[in-house]
Amino acid sequence: MNDVVKLQEDLCQGLLAEPGLQFINVVQYRKxxxxxxxxxxxxxxxxxxxxxxxxxxxxxxSFEVLHPNVSGPVxxxxxxxxxxxxxxxxFGPGTGTQMSAEAVSRFVLDSSHQWEIGGAGVMSAVRxxxxxxxRTEDLRGVxxxxxxxxxxxxxxxxxxxxxxxxxLQMQAAATPVARVSQPVAQVQxxxxxxxxxxxxxxxxxxxxxxxxxxxxxxxxxxxxxFQPAGSVLRYAAYKPGMFRSGVAILTG
Numbered sequence: 566m567n568d569v570v571k572l573q574e575d576l577c578q579g580l581l582a583e584p585g586l587q588f589i590n591v592v593q594y595r596k597x598x599x600x601x602x603x604x605x606x607x608x609x610x611x612x613x614x615x616x617x618x619x620x621x622x623x624x625x626x627s628f629e630v631l632h633p634n635v636s637g638p639v640x641x642x643x644x645x646x647x648x649x650x651x652x653x654x655x656f657g658p659g660t661g662t663q664m665s666a667e668a669v670s671r672f673v674l675d676s677s678h679q680w681e682i683g684g685a686g687v688m689s690a691v692r693x694x695x696x697x698x699x700r701t702e703d704l705r706g707v708x709x710x711x712x713x714x715x716x717x718x719x720x721x722x723x724x725x726x727x728x729x730x731x732x733l734q735m736q737a738a739a740t741p742v743a744r745v746s747q748p749v750a751q752v753q754x755x756x757x758x759x760x761x762x763x764x765x766x767x768x769x770x771x772x773x774x775x776x777x778x779x780x781x782x783x784x785x786x787x788x789x790x791f792q793p794a795g796s797v798l799r800y801a802a803y804k805p806g807m808f809r810s811g812v813a814i815l816t817g
Contacts, residue, residue: 569626569642570595572735575682576644577623585672588613588662590620605722609649618655619662619669622647628737641734643691646673647698650727670695670729677733691732698728745802745810752815756790761802761810770800777801777812 577593580586590613608620623646630640650666664672674694681687698719719728746762759768768787769777772795777784787800798815 569628572642572682572685573623573626573644575685576646576677576688576733579677579680580621580623580646580673583672583676585676586621586664586669588616588619589664589669590617591623592620593623594625605649609651609726610654612660616660616662618652618657618660619648619650619664619666621669621673622649629734631736640737641691642737643732643734644688645730645732646670647723648673648729648731649723651725652727666727666729670731673731674733677731682735686735686737688733688735691734694732696730696732698723698730742808744808745804747811747813748800748802750798750800750813750815753790756792757798757815758790759787759800763802763804763807763810766802766804766807766810768800768802770798772798774799778809779803 573593573595577591580589580591590608590611592608605622608622610617611620623644627643627645628640629643630638648666648669650669652665655661655665656663674690677688678690678694679687699716719730745766748759748761748766748768751758751760759770761768769779769781769784770787771777771781771784772793773783774795774797775781775783777799778801793815796816799812800815801812802810
């Protein structure tokens with residue numbers, strides 16, 4: 566899958582390079598979070614080219630799977646921005662950007678829809694490309710695709726502002742990585758033997774029903790045939806550079 570942080574950076578820098586947004590401050594969420602605790606007001610109060618009152622927050626990307634049953638998997642990389650406006654500051658004579666949150670969000674959509682980034686893909690608008698962020702008292706019964714928790718969080722952190730979220734997507738596929746074959750158990754009177762078709766893989770097992778992995782102190786690395794001491798045997802295999810195998814279970 567494409568480097569999501571790089572794509573977020575490209576979108577942020579692309580918006581900063583737009584002459585039509587010359588007075589609009591653009592902030593990348595990840596960088597803001599790494600530098601300090603979040604202060605949302607700095608996004609629209611920090612002047613750009615001498616004007617302030619409206620800004621853009623480029624949020625961290627997400628990945629929505631479209632085809633879960635294929636290797637990768639294949640899905641849409643979703644990038645979102647929030648246009649934030651403090652109307653009193655934004656339309657102050659000579660100091661405001663004079664560009665409303667509605668106008669900014671539409672500009673972000675129009676300028677980024679069908680925008681090609683070499684080596685990554687082409688951005689396009691999602692079905693609900695622009696959505697207003699509701700006040701807390703307006704949330705009842707108006708949820709759309711979001712969850713109540715997310716909507717309340719948005720309403721609280723952007724309280725008192727005019728705010729719109731713009732969503733864009735880019736089809737992407739994660740680079741398939743080989744997975745370790747699931748181990749096979751052979752039960753004999755002399756004990757249980759475990760084997761894995763992936764050469765060089767380490768097999769771990771448990772006899773108490775807990776997870777068979779290196780993070781579990783009760784997991785045992787398989788070395789030779791053994792007699793299970795419990796009624797539930799679980800086992801899995803691991804190899805560096807490959808994804809873990811499935812977890813198999815043997816009862817009886």
